[in-house]
Amino acid sequence: MTGQNRPSDAAPDARDHLHGDRMGDALSDAATDPVEKAATPGTSKKRSARPSRARSGAGARRVTLAQVAEVAGVSRSAASFVLTGRTDQRISDETQARVRSAAAALGYRPDVTSQILRTGQSGTIALVSEFVASTPYANRIIGAALDQARKHDTVMFIAETLGEKDTEERLLQNLVDRRVDGFIYASMFTQAVTIPDVLRGIPLVLLNCCAPDDRVPMVIPDEVEAGRAAAQTLLQHGHGEGIHYIGGPTLDFRGGPEWGGRVGTAVHDRLAGVKQELAHAGQALAGISETDNWEPQNGREAVATILAQGRAPTALICANDRLAFGAYQALAAAGLRIPEDVSLVSFDHSDLAGWLQPSLSSIALPHEEMGALAVDLLMSEKPRTGKHAIRMTLHQGNSISAPHPS
Amino acid sequence: MTGQNRPSDAAPDARDHLHGDRMGDALSDAATDPVEKAATPGTSKKRSARPSRARSGAGARRVTLAQVAEVAGVSRSAASFVLTGRTDQRISDETQARVRSAAAALGYRPDVTSQILRTGQSGTIALVSEFVASTPYANRIIGAALDQARKHDTVMFIAETLGEKDTEERLLQNLVDRRVDGFIYASMFTQAVTIPDVLRGIPLVLLNCCAPDDRVPMVIPDEVEAGRAAAQTLLQHGHGEGIHYIGGPTLDFRGGPEWGGRVGTAVHDRLAGVKQELAHAGQALAGISETDNWEPQNGREAVATILAQGRAPTALICANDRLAFGAYQALAAAGLRIPEDVSLVSFDHSDLAGWLQPSLSSIALPHEEMGALAVDLLMSEKPRTGKHAIRMTLHQGNSISAPHPS
DNA sequence: GCTCAGTGCTAACTGCGTTTAGCGACTCCC
DNA sequence: GGGAGTCGCTAAACGCAGTTAGCACTGAGC
Numbered sequence: 046m047t048g049q050n051r052p053s054d055a056a057p058d059a060r061d062h063l064h065g066d067r068m069g070d071a072l073s074d075a076a077t078d079p080v081e082k083a084a085t086p087g088t089s090k091k092r093s094a095r096p097s098r099a100r101s102g103a104g105a106r107r108v109t110l111a112q113v114a115e116v117a118g119v120s121r122s123a124a125s126f127v128l129t130g131r132t133d134q135r136i137s138d139e140t141q142a143r144v145r146s147a148a149a150a151l152g153y154r155p156d157v158t159s160q161i162l163r164t165g166q167s168g169t170i171a172l173v174s175e176f177v178a179s180t181p182y183a184n185r186i187i188g189a190a191l192d193q194a195r196k197h198d199t200v201m202f203i204a205e206t207l208g209e210k211d212t213e214e215r216l217l218q219n220l221v222d223r224r225v226d227g228f229i230y231a232s233m234f235t236q237a238v239t240i241p242d243v244l245r246g247i248p249l250v251l252l253n254c255c256a257p258d259d260r261v262p263m264v265i266p267d268e269v270e271a272g273r274a275a276a277q278t279l280l281q282h283g284h285g286e287g288i289h290y291i292g293g294p295t296l297d298f299r300g301g302p303e304w305g306g307r308v309g310t311a312v313h314d315r316l317a318g319v320k321q322e323l324a325h326a327g328q329a330l331a332g333i334s335e336t337d338n339w340e341p342q343n344g345r346e347a348v349a350t351i352l353a354q355g356r357a358p359t360a361l362i363c364a365n366d367r368l369a370f371g372a373y374q375a376l377a378a379a380g381l382r383i384p385e386d387v388s389l390v391s392f393d394h395s396d397l398a399g400w401l402q403p404s405l406s407s408i409a410l411p412h413e414e415m416g417a418l419a420v421d422l423l424m425s426e427k428p429r430t431g432k433h434a435i436r437m438t439l440h441q442g443n444s445i446s447a448p449h450p451s
Numbered sequence: 452m453t454g455q456n457r458p459s460d461a462a463p464d465a466r467d468h469l470h471g472d473r474m475g476d477a478l479s480d481a482a483t484d485p486v487e488k489a490a491t492p493g494t495s496k497k498r499s500a501r502p503s504r505a506r507s508g509a510g511a512r513r514v515t516l517a518q519v520a521e522v523a524g525v526s527r528s529a530a531s532f533v534l535t536g537r538t539d540q541r542i543s544d545e546t547q548a549r550v551r552s553a554a555a556a557l558g559y560r561p562d563v564t565s566q567i568l569r570t571g572q573s574g575t576i577a578l579v580s581e582f583v584a585s586t587p588y589a590n591r592i593i594g595a596a597l598d599q600a601r602k603h604d605t606v607m608f609i610a611e612t613l614g615e616k617d618t619e620e621r622l623l624q625n626l627v628d629r630r631v632d633g634f635i636y637a638s639m640f641t642q643a644v645t646i647p648d649v650l651r652g653i654p655l656v657l658l659n660c661c662a663p664d665d666r667v668p669m670v671i672p673d674e675v676e677a678g679r680a681a682a683q684t685l686l687q688h689g690h691g692e693g694i695h696y697i698g699g700p701t702l703d704f705r706g707g708p709e710w711g712g713r714v715g716t717a718v719h720d721r722l723a724g725v726k727q728e729l730a731h732a733g734q735a736l737a738g739i740s741e742t743d744n745w746e747p748q749n750g751r752e753a754v755a756t757i758l759a760q761g762r763a764p765t766a767l768i769c770a771n772d773r774l775a776f777g778a779y780q781a782l783a784a785a786g787l788r789i790p791e792d793v794s795l796v797s798f799d800h801s802d803l804a805g806w807l808q809p810s811l812s813s814i815a816l817p818h819e820e821m822g823a824l825a826v827d828l829l830m831s832e833k834p835r836t837g838k839h840a841i842r843m844t845l846h847q848g849n850s851i852s853a854p855h856p857s
Numbered sequence: 858g859c860t861c862a863g864t865g866c867t868a869a870c871t872g873c874g875t876t877t878a879g880c881g882a883c884t885c886c887c
Numbered sequence: 888g889g890g891a892g893t894c895g896c897t898a899a900a901c902g903c904a905g906t907t908a909g910c911a912c913t914g915a916g917c
Contacts, residue, residue: 110904120867125905135865157628159903162564162872169625178609179594181587181802188585191611195618200625203584203609205597212601219575219606222563223629341806367806374808377783396587400747400773402780516874526897531875541895565873568902 108151117147124148128155167224169200170423172252173217174231175208182395183233186252189416190229197424217243227423230254235265235311252419255432262422264415264433268311271408271437272318275362275390276326278406278439283447284360284388285328290319291347291372292364293335315364315392331358339364344371352379359448360388366397369405369444384446394440404442411435514557523553530554534561573630575606576829578658579623580637581614588801589639592658595822596635603830623649633829636660641671641717658825661838668828670821670839674717677814677843678724681768681796682732684812684845689853690766690794691734696725697753697778698770699741721770721798737764745770750777758785765854766794772803775811775850790852800846810848817841 114124119140126134127144136144147153161167172190177183187203194201204220206213220228221243228244231252238254240261251263279288292315316333323329334351336343344363348371351358357379363369369391373383381387383403391398394409414435422428520530525546532540533550542550553559567573578596583589593609600607610626612619626634627649634650637658644660646667657669685694698721722739729735740753750769754777757764763785769775775797779789787793789809797804800815820841828834 107903109902121904122867122869122906123865126866129905131906135863137865140865154624154628156568156903157625158564158568158630159872160905162562162568162903163905165872176594178584179590179597181590184585184587184590187611188582188613191585191613195613200622203611205593205609207594207597207601216606218560219563222560224564345808370806378808400776402751402784513873515872527874528876528898529896532896535875537876541893543895546895562873565902566875568873569875571902 107156108153110153110155113144113148113151113153116151117144119144128153161224165224166226169202169225170194170227170229170420171202171204171220171225172229172231172419173204173206173213173220174233174252175206175213176233177231178203178205179207180233183231183253183410183412185412186231186416189413190252190420191416193417193420197420199424201420213241214243217241221247229419229423231419235268237310248423250419250423250428252415259431262419262428262430262433264419264422264435266311266410266415266437267434268314268437269318269321270434271392272315272320273322274318274408274437274439275315275392276319276322278390278445279360279362279388280322280326280328282388282445285326285448287331287356287359287448288323288328288362289332289334289351289358289360290316290330290362290364291334291336291344291368292316292339292362293333311364311392319362336364336368339368341367341371341374344368345375346371348372348375349378352381357381358387360390360445363389363391366391366393366395366405366407369407370397370401373401373405384444386449388446388448389444390439392437398440398442401442401444403444406439406442406444408437408439411437513562514559516559516561519550519554519557519559522557523549525550534559567630571630572632575608575631576600576633576635576826577608577610577626577631578635578637578825579610579612579619579626580639580658581612581619582639583637584609584611585613586639589637589659589816589818591818592637592822595819596658596826597822599823599826603826605830607826619647620649623647627653635825635829637825641674643716654829656825656829656834658821665837668825668834668836668839670825670828670841672717672816672821672843673840674720674843675724675727676840677798678721678726679728680724680814680843680845681721681798682725682728684796684851685766685768685794686728686732686734688794688851691732691854693737693762693765693854694729694734694768695738695740695757695764695766696722696736696768696770697740697742697750697774698722698745698768699739717770717798725768742770742774745774747773747777747780750774751781752777754778754781755785758787763787764793766796766851769795769797772797772799772801772811772813775813776803776807779807779811790850792855794852794854795850796845798843804846804848807848807850809850812845812848812850814843814845817843 110124110128111121113128114121117124117140123136123140124144124147125131126136127141128148157167172187177186191201191203202220202225204216206216217228225247227248227250229250229252230238230240230244232238232254234253236254238251238256240249240251240256240258249261251261253265255263255265276288292312320330332351334347336347344367347368348361352375361369361372363372369389372389376383376387383389389405391405391407392410394407398405398407418433418435422433516530516534517527519534520527523530523546529542529546530550530553531537532542533547534554563573578593583592597607597609608626608631610622612622623634631653633654633656635656635658636644636646636650638644638660640659642660644657644662646655646657646662646664655667657667659671661669661671682694698718726736738757740757742749742753750773753774754767758781767775767778769778775795778795782789782793789795795811797811797813798816800813804811804813824839824841828839
């Protein structure tokens with residue numbers, strides 16, 4: 046990364062470095078190595094002999110506080126007091142004006158690194174997840190969180206671990222080293238997590254995941270309520286005996302077997318809510334199709350199996366939109382119409398729900414709301430701790446009607 | 452963000468700059484809470500080799516280089532030389548070993564902020580984009596880039612501007628202030644961009660976008676080649692006269708009218724490649740359906756219109772998978788079978804392609820490859836500048852067959 | 858004439874790792 | 888034995904802003 050790839054060939058700057066690997070070399074023998082190579086690119090052996098002719102172009106300007114002070118004819122301290130707005134220090138209005146205009150004239154920007162070094166605070170937060178940014182399922186969490194951070198006038202970084210503990214450790218340590226002031230620890234799908242040790246002692250909000258520690262605010266979708274809503278809308282349309290559930294409670298995802306259908310997961314809670322609501326109306330599911338995964342293929346297979354077994358259901362509740370997509374395909378293949386022959390309701394309300402024909406009634410995963418709330422909680426002085434269950438709301442499509450009189 | 456939301460109820464940490472009684476806290480705390488304490492360890496004068504509470508827990512308070520040096524019985528300079536692996540400095544093997552074991556014993560981690568302040572380098576890169584992380588279209592760019600960065604032993608941050616110039620400016624400035632060593636400036640969809648001034652003078656790679664400046668490496672998909680491949684596969688299956696293109700050249704997206712169908716965009720190049728290949732075989736498109744957008748609805752409407760006009764095409768080339776999805780729906784509604792009656796080929800090879808039945812033949816947008824290459828270029832000493840066109844490869848589905856003998 | 862409070866500012870130190878200049882001790886060589 | 892060279896290390900400066908202790912001065916009050 047030396048420098049052919051510069052938009053400006055004018056000015057080599059201090060960033061020039063070669064990729065020797067300093068820390069790595071130094072400590073490679075220490076197997077237990079606590080001082081792991083902090084990915085510090087080396088300046089070691091042949092440090093570029095380039096004179097750091099420093100600033101020239103626009104990007105390189107580094108006006109220091111000392112320069113501002115000099116121009117304003119005051120001490121650095123005074124300049125600092127003015128620019129940091131310290132009201133407990135007495136600086137005459139006239140001097141304040143001089144400092145401010147000097148700063149403006151020089152285009153002074155405080156050096157963030159020094160500020161961090163001195164204050165221990167960076168004024169930034171980070172959203173750390175395994176796969177939220179790098180997969181197409183929960184991205185809107187990110188957009189909403191960024192948007193909210195902007196409203197709080199805070200810069201938010203996104204960091205992604207790709208699910209590897211080792212990477213996570215390094216990444217978090219690096220962020221902590223950079224004095225990130227607070228963390229949002231997010232998960233692509235709702236699950237239980239262990240709070241990494243590195244984060245202890247730093248403001249934290251869990252997003253779409255939960256931990257046993259009740260002192261941490263956790264933002265999760267209210268899946269039970271969502272399940273109830275799904276059942277309710279079908280009941281309201283007159284369905285009752287012929288409701289079949291696809292998705293099932295045994296889904297393993299990545300959480301390992303012990304995670305499977307535990308309380309607090311989409312897998313468990315959506316179904317639990319459905320059952321509750323039906324029971325409340327004196328009904329019960331006609332059947333449950335457990336699927337290994339929640340992709341269209343699984344939906345197709347499940348529906349095909351159900352249909353092969355005889356009586357077609359009057360309605361299907363699918364654990365997510367992709368399963369529902371598969372159901373659409375299988376129903377079409379069997380010559381059954383939606384919603385005339387079979388009604389469908391699903392969860393997530395992804396783009397897919399709007400793409401299908403007829404459009405799919407789906408209960409939205411409130412990713413936007415969750416992302417925004419997580420930021421609000423992190424930024425608040427005294428956040429309410431524990432679980433914050435966000436309501437999942439039904440987005441009506443055209444996939445539900447009264448049951449076909451059979 | 453003061454700190455009720457702490458997983459650790461241990462009181463103040465370095466982040467609460469209560470500089471008044473910090474020391475007191477640190478000491479009393481060392482007594483009561485051996486685990487992690489935030490406050491800066493006493494200004495060190497007397498206290499010699501404190502017990503190696505090592506890296507207990509994690510918020511474990513910063514061990515400084517001075518402490519390592521003291522334990523090892525050398526000066527800070529010597530310790531620094533050893534730990535940074537400066538081979539030009541003469542330190543005996545024995546001293547080196549002492550320093551290293553002291554560092555290990557204390558769980559020393561260099562303070563990144565100080566390193567940056569002194570060296571002007573942070574050992575990190577950043578991927579900045581408008582909507583790559585926050586929308587579900589190009590996420591795999593991120594996963595691949597992260598993965599590659601990890602292979603280079605470098606931490607990569609992700610930053611997202613949400614398309615606002617103002618936010619972008621602040622974000623980039625912030626990252627530059629933090630001495631990010633290099634940038635990948637990425638776009639959700641292929642487009643021309645203006646390189647922000649802040650980035651001048653800093654290693655840069657453009658990803659999925661391009662700029663007039665030839666000194667910058669740019670990674671873009673080879674859309675013309677992709678268009679040719681799409682046409683070619685249809686020609687090979689015997690199609691010729693009845694090929695219809697959906698997507699059109701007038702798509703505006705967000706680029707403004709002057710951007711529309713410009714060379715170097717998916718909008719323009721895919722179609723251009725198709726035309727080239729057909730012309731080469733002495734053929735031409737039977738028709739082009741320009742659509743305002745590239746969503747399923749647009750595909751449905753386009754196909755409905757084509758069918759209403761009379762002769763059904765033998766094959767459709769759709770500018771992306773979502774358009775193709777709409778085409779599937781419209782063809783099904785018209786009772787036409789895929790591929791028996793109409794063949795389909797499309798671009799992007801998103802998940803959707805695999806979900807459809809029959810599976811959709813689609814030419815992959817090489818997001819993984821692009822993300823990885825961008826990182827490689829950024830990390831390389833002397834990257835090849837200018838455009839790097841990445842091959843888009845056809846993923847065969849079951850949506851193409853020989854044309855129906857009409 | 859002297860204290861006292863308030864005003865307006867500055868010198869000096871802090872954070873922490875990196876880097877330069879250079880010092881004492883020893884060896885080598887003519 | 889005197890100069891040069893090497894080895895192994897240290898003191899001190901440096902990067903930059905934030906923070907504390909305190910100084911010089913003015914005007915009021917007794």
